[in-house]
Amino acid sequence: MIIGVPKEIKDKEGRVSLTPAGCKMLVKMGHKVIVEAGAGNISGFSDAEYQAAGAIMEESPAKIFSEADLILKVKEPLPPEYSLLKEGQVLFTYLHLAADKELTEVLLKKKIVGIAYETVELKDGSLPLLKPMSEIAGKMSVQIGARLLEKPFGGKGVLLGGVPGVAPGVVVIVGAGVVGTSAAKIAVGLGAEVYVLDINAERLRYLDDIFGGRVKTLISNEYNLEYAISKADLLIGGVLVPGYKAPRIVTEEMIKKMAPGSVVIDVAIDQGGCIETVDRVTTHSNPTFEKFGVIHYSVANIPGSVPRTSTLALTSATLPYLLEIVNKGWERAIRENQYLAKGVNTFDGKLTNKGVAEAHDMPYYPLVL
Template sequence: MIVGVPKEIKEQENRVALTPAGVDSLVRAGHKVIVETNAGMGAGFSDEEYSALGAEILPEASKVWEQADMIMKVKEPLKSEYKYFRKDLIIFTYLHLAAEEELTKALVESGTIAIAYETVQNPDRSLPLLTPMSEVAGRMAVQQGSVYLEKTRGGKGLLIDGVPGVPPAHVVVVGAGIVGTGAIRRAIGLGARVTVLDINVDRLRYLGEVFMGRLETLYSNNYNLTQAVKTADLVVGAVLIPGAKAPKLVTEEMVKLMEPGSVLVDVAIDQGGCMETTHPTTHADPIFMKHDVVHYAVANIPGAVPRTSTLALTNVTLPYAVRIANKGWKQALIDEGPLRKGANVLEGKIVYKSVADAFDMPYTPVEEVLGM
């Protein structure tokens, strides 16, 4: 199989889908890898490193897309890339289709095989290809949020951990999954007062024990969330429903209750956002003000630390990519239940129900397409 790695074109996205070590693994498995010139430069990988391990370097993205049987990316294809879609082309990347109606329709109409990192799911419901980026995003959410608490950045002028005689900032984390846990870890490590809300009491109990009483836990309902947000200096939205649009849990009325200069970080923005007042922003222009509250809603937060993120991402995606290349997409999906969950669009049909439901489009069970 020919595996293609184009350079990411989302604004200030410096990650790359494959490291030179990943190229080495695919080549050793008998496959050809083509990489666009400078695709890895933002993450610190040179063309020479790729070519030394067997990759062919191509000067234009169009050549990579046209020659590849499978395209590996980090972020969803942008509109300028839709023209490359074609029947039987495999795209293996983060797709977040429940928030991308135009992309979904383009994939359906072209007959492209779209397998999403974020919906590959193990029997225990864990999301192995989303986990490392969620870990990065959760930690970065607090790191960035603490910066925007500075008065010079529009915030209250708070040091997140305070100083002796002065209380620390209050960080509220909405959602106790991988993103939320990453945010909690970073916030507690920085010395903040931290509250987490979730509807899973067992998860709250576990985190309370892990952080040994340094974490306040609250059952997530409208009343508790309103009270927590109202007193927060920094709120991290970390709510995820795999493959589906994020629910709007932090309402505009809650935001209006916050003190001026408070900060919201919506990590769920690439799935539509879990805060009513947020809209996607970029690393170049990451914040906006609404109701005197700083809103940070960058849709590719891990792109700010591309070296760490690329290495962590390839660690988990590469084994699946090798199996798709070895077996072909259809047999790989038949053989592997977790990977089958990653299928979103196959041969012109939406095979992930949450995506179909998001746009009121027809849904076809993946097993039907695979003839299982």
């Protein structure tokens, strides 16, 4: 199979979808790997390393898309790449289609086999290809929030950890999944006062156990959300329903009750966001906006700012699934791996993910091969 690895074009996205180590493995198995020149530079992987691993280096992304049977990316295709996709091509990447109707329509029109990292789901409901990036985004959300709370960045001038004789800052995390748990680890480590809200009492019980009571847990409902958010210096949204558009559970009225200079970070923005006042996707170049005196951060590719760590974590997770696809062919691979099959969002011009179909009010077709 011919695997194409184009350079990511999203704003300041430094990750790359394949390391030289993965490339070498594919080439030894008899596959052809075409890598765009400079694709790995920001992650610390030189063109020379890819060449030594057997890759063919190519300057033109258009040529990569035209020659490849499978396009391997990190982030979803952006409008300049839409015309490069060819009919029937396999696309293996993060897609987040529930929040992007235009891309959904492009993939359907071109009959792309769209396999989304974020909807590959194991028997226990875990998302093995989303998890490493959720861990990074959760940890970074506190790191970013701590900086935005500093006065030079427009914040209220609060140190999350406080100092002796001065109360610490308050971090409120909505969602106790991978993002929320990872955020809580960093917030607790900084010495902040931490609240975590979720609808799952068992998950909250687990967090109470692992943090030894250091985190205050609350069942997520309107009353508790209003109570906790009104106290927050930093609010982190980490709600996820796999494949579906994120529910907007934090309302505008709740945000209005936050003190001026407080910070909101919506990590769920990839799936449309879970905070009502987050009405736009921001970028690493222009990451924040202010609403009701509150600083909002809604960058859709948070892990892209630590590309070395993120690339190594992501490719370690995706490579085993990629090997199944290229060695068996995608049809046999998904027939034999029910978890990988859940990653197929589009096929033969049809939407095969129920959450995406509902988000865009489009017909849903269960995957049949």
